[in-house]
Amino acid sequence: MKEKKRLLICIFSTIMLISALNITADATISKPLKGLNTYIEDANHGNKVIYLTFDDGPSDPITGKVLDILKENNVKATFFVIGNQIPGLEDVLQRTHKEGHSIGLHTYTHKFKRIYSSSDNLVKEMNLCQAEINNVVGVSPNIIRFPGGSKKHLNYNLLNRLHSSNFKIYDWNMETLDGINPKLSPYKIYKDATNNSENLSTIVLLLHCDYMHKNTCLALPKIIKYYKDHGYKFQPITNDTPELYFPIKKSN
Numbered sequence: 001m002k003e004k005k006r007l008l009i010c011i012f013s014t015i016m017l018i019s020a021l022n023i024t025a026d027a028t029i030s031k032p033l034k035g036l037n038t039y040i041e042d043a044n045h046g047n048k049v050i051y052l053t054f055d056d057g058p059s060d061p062i063t064g065k066v067l068d069i070l071k072e073n074n075v076k077a078t079f080f081v082i083g084n085q086i087p088g089l090e091d092v093l094q095r096t097h098k099e100g101h102s103i104g105l106h107t108y109t110h111k112f113k114r115i116y117s118s119s120d121n122l123v124k125e126m127n128l129c130q131a132e133i134n135n136v137v138g139v140s141p142n143i144i145r146f147p148g149g150s151k152k153h154l155n156y157n158l159l160n161r162l163h164s165s166n167f168k169i170y171d172w173n174m175e176t177l178d179g180i181n182p183k184l185s186p187y188k189i190y191k192d193a194t195n196n197s198e199n200l201s202t203i204v205l206l207l208h209c210d211y212m213h214k215n216t217c218l219a220l221p222k223i224i225k226y227y228k229d230h231g232y233k234f235q236p237i238t239n240d241t242p243e244l245y246f247p248i249k250k251s252n
């Protein structure tokens with residue numbers, strides 16, 4: 001009986017741990033999904049293009065370190081920022097903008113319970129984030145990334161709602177698991193960021209630049225070198241870039 005109880009506790013703890021990871025982390029898939037809506041790929045006509053994307057900033061000093069590396073390598077990227085992290089780090093956001101990178105919306109609070117409680121709340125969170133960015137750098141980006149990705153959240157009603165607010169959605173087709181585990185070794189981050197990339201002409205790579213992502217910084221120069229050596233052009237996502245999002249739930 002004791003054994004059974006212990007087993008039940010163990011199963012329950014595992015389920016709780018998995019749920020907690022899903023709630024807080026961004027990366028939930030490890031392979032490109034079948035049925036991914038890759039309008040972005042069509043627009044690049046088979047040319048090799050990579051969009052480096054960094055979620056969960058701005059932070060100090062990691063976002064600055066990422067910017068240093070991008071500058072040294074003359075590469076432009078996209079930063080999906082969390083609105084309530086901007087106060088106090090306005091200089092980091094201004095530098096990001098000034099150095100030619102794109103800034104996108106990643107909600108105001110990144111709190112899953114709040115942002116995914118209703119479509120209204122999600123749109124409100126994006127609008128708040130947009131206003132915060134506009135206050136600091138004077139631009140109002142329309143490019144958005146759902147925290148954790150749009151999978152499980154995006155349905156046709158929400159898609160129409162977001163499109164009617166002029167938002168454009170960007171998930172990813174390559175990822176490292178640095179969002180789930182910031183302590184992942186730089187080697188593992190590099191491997192995840194480059195493995196199986198040969199099948200993809202357009203790559204949207206998910207990385208993170210929150211304060212914990214020191215190892216992502218250590219892996220970044222090698223990731224950039226790999227894609228340069230393989231003939232990829234680095235581009236930031238802009239308001240004109242066609243979307244890329246995971247398959248939409250059919251039930252709605």
Ligand SMILES: [Zn+2]
Pocket residue numbers: 026055056106110147148
């Ligand atoms: Zn995030």
